[in-house]
Amino acid sequence: MNASTFSHSLSNGLTLVGEPTNKQAVAWSLLVPAGSATEPDGKDGLTSVLESVSYRGAGDLNSRQLSDALDDLGIERGGGADVEYSTFGGATLGLYLSDALKLYADIVRRPRLPEDEWEAARDLALQSLDSLEDSPARKMFVQMRRNWFTSGHKRAAIGTREGLESITLGDLKADHAARFCPDGAILAVAGGFNWAATVAQVEELFGDWSGKAPQAGEPQIVSEPLFQHIEQDTAQQQIGVAYTGVPSTDEDFYAFRVAGDILSGGMGARLFSEVREKRGLVYSVSASAASHRGLGFTLGYAGTTPERSQETLDVLLVELQKMREGVREDELERAKVRMTSALVMSEESSRSRAGGIARDWWMLGRVRSLDEVTQKINAVTPDAIRAMYERFPPQNFSVVTLGPKKLERPTL
Amino acid sequence: MNASTFSHSLSNGLTLVGEPTNKQAVAWSLLVPAGSATEPDGKDGLTSVLESVSYRGAGDLNSRQLSDALDDLGIERGGGADVEYSTFGGATLGLYLSDALKLYADIVRRPRLPEDEWEAARDLALQSLDSLEDSPARKMFVQMRRNWFTSGHKRAAIGTREGLESITLGDLKADHAARFCPDGAILAVAGGFNWAATVAQVEELFGDWSGKAPQAGEPQIVSEPLFQHIEQDTAQQQIGVAYTGVPSTDEDFYAFRVAGDILSGGMGARLFSEVREKRGLVYSVSASAASHRGLGFTLGYAGTTPERSQETLDVLLVELQKMREGVREDELERAKVRMTSALVMSEESSRSRAGGIARDWWMLGRVRSLDEVTQKINAVTPDAIRAMYERFPPQNFSVVTLGPKKLERPTL
Numbered sequence: 001m002n003a004s005t006f007s008h009s010l011s012n013g014l015t016l017v018g019e020p021t022n023k024q025a026v027a028w029s030l031l032v033p034a035g036s037a038t039e040p041d042g043k044d045g046l047t048s049v050l051e052s053v054s055y056r057g058a059g060d061l062n063s064r065q066l067s068d069a070l071d072d073l074g075i076e077r078g079g080g081a082d083v084e085y086s087t088f089g090g091a092t093l094g095l096y097l098s099d100a101l102k103l104y105a106d107i108v109r110r111p112r113l114p115e116d117e118w119e120a121a122r123d124l125a126l127q128s129l130d131s132l133e134d135s136p137a138r139k140m141f142v143q144m145r146r147n148w149f150t151s152g153h154k155r156a157a158i159g160t161r162e163g164l165e166s167i168t169l170g171d172l173k174a175d176h177a178a179r180f181c182p183d184g185a186i187l188a189v190a191g192g193f194n195w196a197a198t199v200a201q202v203e204e205l206f207g208d209w210s211g212k213a214p215q216a217g218e219p220q221i222v223s224e225p226l227f228q229h230i231e232q233d234t235a236q237q238q239i240g241v242a243y244t245g246v247p248s249t250d251e252d253f254y255a256f257r258v259a260g261d262i263l264s265g266g267m268g269a270r271l272f273s274e275v276r277e278k279r280g281l282v283y284s285v286s287a288s289a290a291s292h293r294g295l296g297f298t299l300g301y302a303g304t305t306p307e308r309s310q311e312t313l314d315v316l317l318v319e320l321q322k323m324r325e326g327v328r329e330d331e332l333e334r335a336k337v338r339m340t341s342a343l344v345m346s347e348e349s350s351r352s353r354a355g356g357i358a359r360d361w362w363m364l365g366r367v368r369s370l371d372e373v374t375q376k377i378n379a380v381t382p383d384a385i386r387a388m389y390e391r392f393p394p395q396n397f398s399v400v401t402l403g404p405k406k407l408e409r410p411t412l
Numbered sequence: 413m414n415a416s417t418f419s420h421s422l423s424n425g426l427t428l429v430g431e432p433t434n435k436q437a438v439a440w441s442l443l444v445p446a447g448s449a450t451e452p453d454g455k456d457g458l459t460s461v462l463e464s465v466s467y468r469g470a471g472d473l474n475s476r477q478l479s480d481a482l483d484d485l486g487i488e489r490g491g492g493a494d495v496e497y498s499t500f501g502g503a504t505l506g507l508y509l510s511d512a513l514k515l516y517a518d519i520v521r522r523p524r525l526p527e528d529e530w531e532a533a534r535d536l537a538l539q540s541l542d543s544l545e546d547s548p549a550r551k552m553f554v555q556m557r558r559n560w561f562t563s564g565h566k567r568a569a570i571g572t573r574e575g576l577e578s579i580t581l582g583d584l585k586a587d588h589a590a591r592f593c594p595d596g597a598i599l600a601v602a603g604g605f606n607w608a609a610t611v612a613q614v615e616e617l618f619g620d621w622s623g624k625a626p627q628a629g630e631p632q633i634v635s636e637p638l639f640q641h642i643e644q645d646t647a648q649q650q651i652g653v654a655y656t657g658v659p660s661t662d663e664d665f666y667a668f669r670v671a672g673d674i675l676s677g678g679m680g681a682r683l684f685s686e687v688r689e690k691r692g693l694v695y696s697v698s699a700s701a702a703s704h705r706g707l708g709f710t711l712g713y714a715g716t717t718p719e720r721s722q723e724t725l726d727v728l729l730v731e732l733q734k735m736r737e738g739v740r741e742d743e744l745e746r747a748k749v750r751m752t753s754a755l756v757m758s759e760e761s762s763r764s765r766a767g768g769i770a771r772d773w774w775m776l777g778r779v780r781s782l783d784e785v786t787q788k789i790n791a792v793t794p795d796a797i798r799a800m801y802e803r804f805p806p807q808n809f810s811v812v813t814l815g816p817k818k819l820e821r822p823t824l
Contacts, residue, residue, distance in 0.1 A: 025757045055679070056689075063689070064680065071678035071746040074753030092753045120692030127695035127717060133647035136546050233645075235545035266483035267467070268476065277468070277475070280532030283539035305539060334483040341486030341504045345437045349760050 003190075005357070005367045008199045012210050013183030016202045017357050017367055019190045026191035027078075027091035027354040030104055031362060034179035035084040036159070037152035037216040043167055043175075045125055045159015048081035050172055050180075053121045054088070057114050059106030066103070073100050078351065081157040083145075084216060084292055085362065091351045094192030098201055105205040108180060113172050126164050137303060140238040140402040143230060144299075148242050148398050151220040153292055181211035188358035191350035219295040226398035229406045236283075237309035237403035241300035241316065246392050248291050248363045254376040255388035256296060260289040261335040262327050263319070268334070274319055275302065281312045287320065293363060298394075306405040314410050317397055321412065324389045327382055340374050415602075417769070417779045420611045424622050425595030428614045429769050429779055431602045438603035439490075439503035439766040442516055443774060446591035447496040448571070449564035449628040455579055455587075457537055457571015460493035462584055462592075465533045466500070469526050471518030478515070485512050490763065493569040495557075496628060496704055497774065503763045506604030510613055517617040520592060525584050538576050549715060552650040552814040555642060556711075560654050560810050563632040565704055593623035600770035603762035631707040638810035641818045648695075649721035649815035653712035653728065658804050660703050660775045666788040667800035668708060672701040673747040674739050675731070680746070686731055687714065693724045699732065705775060710806075718817040726822050729809055733824065736801045739794055752786050 003019040010016070036047050055070075055077075056063040070077065073096040078089035088108055090100060132139045142156045187206075189198060221244065246256035264271045264287040275285045282304040290297050300320060304312045346352045347370055360367045401407050415431040422428070448459050467482075467489075468475040482489065485508040490501035500520055502512060544551045554568045599618075601610060633656065658668035676683045676699040687697045694716040702709050712732060716724045758764045759782060772779045813819050 023760065025753070025760060064685070067678070067680035067685070067689075068742070068746065071680045071750055074749040075678075076750075076754060076757065077679060091757055093756060096753075117689075120689065123692040124688070124695050127648075130647045130717065131695060131715065134546075134548050235542050236539075266479070266487075267489060268479035268483045273476070273479070276536070277479075277529075277532065280535040283536050283543060303543065305542065330480070334480065337486040338483055338488075341437070341508075342488060344505060345488065345503055345763070348435065348437060348762060351757070 005369065006195050010182065010203065010207060012207070013212065014185045014187065014206050014209070015361060016187045016199060017361050018188070018193070018195055018198060019353060019357060020193055020195050021191055023192040023350055024093055025091060025350050026094040026097045026189065026193045027089070027350040028187065028189045029079060029087050029089040029354045029358040030108060031085050031087050031186040031188070031358045032108060032180055033085050033184040034213050035082050035086060035216070036155040036157040037083050038179065038214050039155060040171070040175060042163060043171055044155050044163030045129070046163065046167055046171060046175055047086055048157050048159055049122050049125050049164065049167060050175060051081040051086045052124070053113055053118050053172060054107050054111040056117045056121060057112035059110045061106070062112070063114065063117055069103055075100055083153055083155070083157060087358065089354065097193050097198070101201060101205060109209055111176065113169065113176065115169060118169055118172060122164060122167060125159060126161065129158055129161060129164065132158065136232065136234045136236065136238045136402050137301065140230065140240045140400055141299070143228070144240045144242055144398070144400045147226050147228060147400070148221055149219060150222060151218065152216050153219045179213040181213045182206060182209045183212035186358050186361045188354045188361065190353035190357060219292045222398065225396045226400065227409045228400045230400070230402040231406070232402055232404070234403050236303050237306045237401065237405055239302040239304070239309060239313050239316065240400045241320070242398045243298055243394055243396055244392065245289060245296035245298050246388060247294055247296045252388040252391060253296070255380050255384040256392065257289055258332065258335050258339065258377060258380045259323055259327065259385045259388065260287065260298065261339050262331050263287050263323060265335055266338045270319055275312065275315055279315065281308050281315065285316065291363065306403055309401070309403065309405055310407050313399065313407055317410050317412060320394045320397065323394055326386050329382065332380070332382060336378055336380070339377050343370060343373060417781065418607050422594065422615065422619060424619070425624065426597045426599065426618050426621070427773060428599045428611060429773050430600070430605070430607055430610060431765060431769060432605055432607050433603055435604040435762055436505055437503060437762050438506040438509050438601065438605045439501070439762040440599065440601045441491060441499050441501040441766045441770040442520060443497050443499050443598040443600070443770045444520060444592055445497045445596040446625050447494050447498060447628070448567040448569040449495050450591065450626050451567060452583070452587060454575060455583055456567050456575030457541070458575065458579055458583060458587055459498055460569050460571060461534050461537050461576065461579060462587060463493040463498045464536070465525055465530050465584060466519050466523035468529045468533060469524035471522045473518070474524070475526065475529055481515055487512055495565055495567070495569060499770065501766065509605050509610070513613060513617060521621055523588065525581065525588065527581060530581055530584060534576060534579055537571060538573065541570055541573060541576065544570065548644065548646045548648065548650045548814050549713065552642065552652045552812055553711070555640070556652045556654055556810070556812045559638050559640060559812070560633055561631060562634060563630065564628050565631045591625040593625045594618060594621045595624035598770050598773045600766045600773065602765035602769060631704045634810065637808045638812065639821045640812045642812070642814040643818070644814055644816070646815050648715050649718045649813065649817055651714040651716070651721060651725050651728065652812045653732070654810045655710055655806060655808055656804065657701060657708040657710050658800060659706055659708045664800040664803060665708070667792050667796040668804065669701055670744065670747050670751065670789060670792045671735055671739065671797045671800065672699065672710065673751050674743050675699050675735060677747055678750045682731055687724065687727055691727070693720050693727065697728065703775065718815055721813070721815065721817055722819050725811065725819055729822050729824060732806045732809065735806055738798050741794065744792070744794060748789055748792070751789050755782060755785060
């Protein structure tokens with residue numbers, strides 16, 4: 001059932017990666033290696049404003065004409081600014097792909113950045129930032145990022161009020177010229193399309209683009225674990241935990257992912273059963289594996305009542321640490337079945353596959369097939385997980401809490 | 413590209429509806445016609461507690477064994493309690509379907525409702541209710557439901573503190589016996605499975621189930637439009653609007669849906685372009701068509717700053733009303749392309765298709781094929797939309813706002 005993956009490198013450093021299938025729908029994701037991590041100093045949020053202004057007219061089309069043209073092709077737009085990159089994505093019927101790529105080439109290479117519209121986009125970004133105040137869990141994780149990373153990765157794509165307010169149209173133009181460059185960019189396409197025709201079209205649309213954006217460098221984090229509280233008059237207490245894990249290029253990566261599923265994957269996963277079901281401590285609890293280039297990490301989360309929050313934090317950290325003592329064969333087998341089934345299900349969607357392909361190429365410089373991932377997952381043993389935790393022990397937990405109650409740092 | 417739909421009625425009133433394809437994955441949704449609308453008086457939230465306790469042990473399996481058994485089959489659980497019904501859904505590889513259906517028959521027909529666990533589930537429901545306080549938009553729409561409907565549909569599945577606190581184990585048992593019944597229930601299956609084998613298995617698993625739950629009756633709404641404000645110290649102002657539209661059984665239904673897309677579908681849709689892009693008034697604005705059996709309605713939403721909230725409400729209501737003046741050919745064509753592409757894309761997912769099949773059967777007593785829906789959408793004309801608005805004019809807007817600022821009721 002594996003689709004074949006093709007890739008084609010342009011001489012300017014852009015890579016086209018595709019998985020043609022016989023589906024009616026097609027999805028694409030154009031990843032430009034310009035994220036909030038490499039924003040100019042003092043301009044936090046600029047990437048996100050630039051991404052959204054790029055859709056307000058491009059090439060020969062003004063803002064209204066461009067959004068009509070996208071709608072005429074039935075495109076469901078996706079993507080957005082992120083920490084390491086920005087993506088310009090979309091999905092529609094395969095027969096519209098060629099027209100869609102023409103529009104996206106204009107959006108990314110020739111946005112009009114119109115004088116009379118960019119401020120409205122910036123205002124919306126400011127509103128989005130304000131809305132964080134009403135989303136306690138998101139606010140807590142933005143704060144975690146700002147304090148846990150010491151490299152450019154500390155800048156969340158949502159930006160800061162100060163940064164957003166200082167942006168000028170000149171900044172947007174200069175930043176577009178400096179950072180929206182083909183070297184290292186990836187165009188991933190999945191679904192019903194013709195590979196050879198798309199290669200030819202992409203050469204034509206992007207072949208004469210040139211340049212290389214500044215690199216983010218390796219992510220760096222605090223040397224001492226954080227323990228921070230944000231006082232806010234909310235009903236629920238938010239608890240976030242961050243700690244390092246396995247980078248996606250490391251041989252222990254699959255052991256890390258499978259262990260993560262045992263911790264927080266299926267219904268019977270440890271966190272749900274210990275923290276949620278047995279003790280009824282929390283409504284939401286989870287741990288998610290995450291990664292930037294060169295760094296794997298885990299983000300733990302719990303949302304609970306202020307009264308139960310200290311116990312929740314204590315129990316959560318104990319469960320995270322306990323993984324080091326090893327996993328049982330039965331929970332390992334369960335995680336494997338769950339992960340491989342989930343993989344098959346997610347591949348059903350062209351959109352999710354296009355995103356996965358772009359992400360694989362970004363992290364690994366190649367695309368993993370469904371078979372490869374399945375094989376690697378199934379090869380993980382309890383010993384492999386133990387060995388992985390020896391190299392990457394769950395420790396040095398950084399904790400950020402938000403809510404009415406300041407908690408005690410657990411002694412571990 | 414249309415899959416064939418099959419249906420099979422059991423003598424007890426349960427209908428099995430299926431769309432077998434050649435996919436590896438399969439998804440199902442078992443819809444039981446017991447929702448919050450028909451909860452016993454004073455027990456608001458009982459349905460939701462019952463749905464979640466049903467997974468805490470069923471048939472021969474205790475809570476731990478059941479969640480392990482579901483994980484062993486790689487099942488991604490879905491569904492939940494809703495206003496008109498509860499659904500018990502899942503997705504996994506096709507080869508596990510038969511074992512999965514055995515478990516789901518136990519979950520729905522023979523939950524253990526264990527004495528030592530049901531209170532933890534009720535506690536989590538109370539926490540979920542508390543978390544509404546930190547989700548201003550959700551809270552506003554729950555309030556809208558409570559005040560806009562006058563029939564049982566006024567009860568949101570999330571319940572009330574009073575209702576949840578008054579629930580006993582006896583209530584859960586009695587309610588399960590009274591309301592979890594096959595008459596009118598629907599089991600929808602989509603993806604890689606064998607129809608004939610599934611019919612035989614479903615007869616075996618559900619054939620000896622019997623009973624009919626009390627019916628919700630037609631939804632009733634307030635006779636005079638609401639205009640309510642919930643004072644809360646939030647950063648953003650939440651604005652919700654509700655007004656009646658076209659029921660899904662009505663011949664004007666497709667004109668209503670296409671008009672809804674012109675209002676709030678693609679990038680260039682009226683609300684985005686008038687309220688968001690041009691004026692930069694709001695970060696989020698939308699209007700969604702919704703329906704219960706016998707009633708179609710539209711829910712409008714805007715999230716904005718307190719300063720801009722009066723203008724946002726005024727402009728929003730003007731745009732909603734203006735639809736009555738008719739739509740242009742070009743925006744109509746755009747909506748058609750968008751909707752038919754979106755349809756093809758959503759059909760890629762077995763899970764979304766199983767949900768769609770169950771929902772179609774619930775609303776219409778039959779399943780619409782992709783071709784039928786595409787045809788009906790493409791047949792909509794500007795005249796048909798005008799005629800639809802003559803019968804169902806956008807008026808009598810009920811408005812609920814939440815935030816720091818009390819707004820003036822616009823004169824319309």
